[in-house]
Amino acid sequence: MTNLTEFSETYRDARGKFLAAASKAGAEVTAYAHAAQSGPDGEELFMDVARLGRRDATRVLVVGSGTHGIEGYPGSAAQTNWLNRFEAGSLPDEVGVLFFHGHNPWGFAHAMRFTEENVDLNRNFVDFTRPRPANPGYARVHDILARTTWNESDLPGIFDALTALREDIGEQAFSDAFNGGQYSHPDGIFYGGAREQWSNLTFRRAAKEHLANVKSAALIDLHTGIGPRNGHIFLCFHRPASDAFERARRWWGERAVNREGVTHKAVADYQGLLVNAFVDLLPASKTTAVVVEFGTLPRDQMQRAAMAARWLWAVGTDDAALKQRLTALVREAYYPSAADWRAATLTQSREIIDQGLNGISQHP
Secondary structure, eight states: OOOOTTOOSSHHHHHHHHHHHHHHHTOEEEEEEEEEEEOTTSOEEEEEEEEESOTTOSEEEEEEOOTTGGGHHHHHHHHHHHHHTOOTTOSOTTEEEEEEEOSSHHHHHTTOSSOTTSOOGGGOOSOTTSOOOOOTTHHHHHHHHOOSSOOGGGHHHHHHHHHHHHHHHOHHHHHHHHHSOBSSOTTSTTBOOSSOOHHHHHHHHHHHHHHTTOSEEEEEEEEEESSSTTOEEEEOOSOTTSHHHHHHHHHHOTHHHHOTTOOSSSOOOOOSOHHHHHHHHOTTSEEEEEEEEEEOSOHHHHHHHHHHHHHHHHTOOSOHHHHHHHHHHHHHHHSOOOHHHHHHHHHHHHHHHHHHHHHHHHOO
């Protein structure tokens, strides 16, 4: 039976367990306070960075969690679990490991996927001095799902309309419209924002402070939602056949680059991704970045959860029972309560982190 005590049900507990594990492992921790926001019980919010290894290490593996807020719960457990198993003195002198805990602490604490401004942080890393990326297909998506009331009886009609749209414009165009990121509807889903979020600025600051002089840097950004239940998938956005693409293939195997297990019929052309920003931040380094998704629910149920989260933020309700039901729906989609899912996530995340560490240690 896998010990699941490293999982938490509140941000405060998750952060406490992470910091305790970092201290036990002998890590140096830097805390970045989100002073303008707080958690649901008034608790302070932070993005924390825990460093193992020498500060002048030239090869560094970064493991990030909580880009999508609520997904920080399993990501935090994975980080804490690995730290609790770390053996002091096991890293080569030139190798370091950084854990970025809670990229989006507001979403983490409030158990929502987005930031305090309804911004999907993983669509926010765009150049805001230039026109935002266009997503003309999103307006039709928004017209279908942006309801002012929540009525379960409306859902079949909403999904029928989404299916008709997908059949009209094609699978790729639909995925781009629905998931790719949009910058036109602040009350919509997968909204990329009108400005850089605190989490965006803080991630950039932390990456520059901790990785400025490294020769080789790798990032594993932990997520949930896409992929088979109790399994995981990789999303690699490096150009095929590039050195970075081939490093990902060598370190994690063919499935790191072939999108095996992806449950979307077409993967969106995502805008403003954190992993791409990581690469751009370190032009003098060899960089390797992958997203790892631990699968939870089928696509239609994930879409329902995204609609519920948007509605809770944009509309809201005084009906306590409805709020509790929708909040539980969102939570189960991104942070399943099942013991087998949590155990599988820990087992797989340990292996993935170990593979990344071995890769950057042996094959920089």
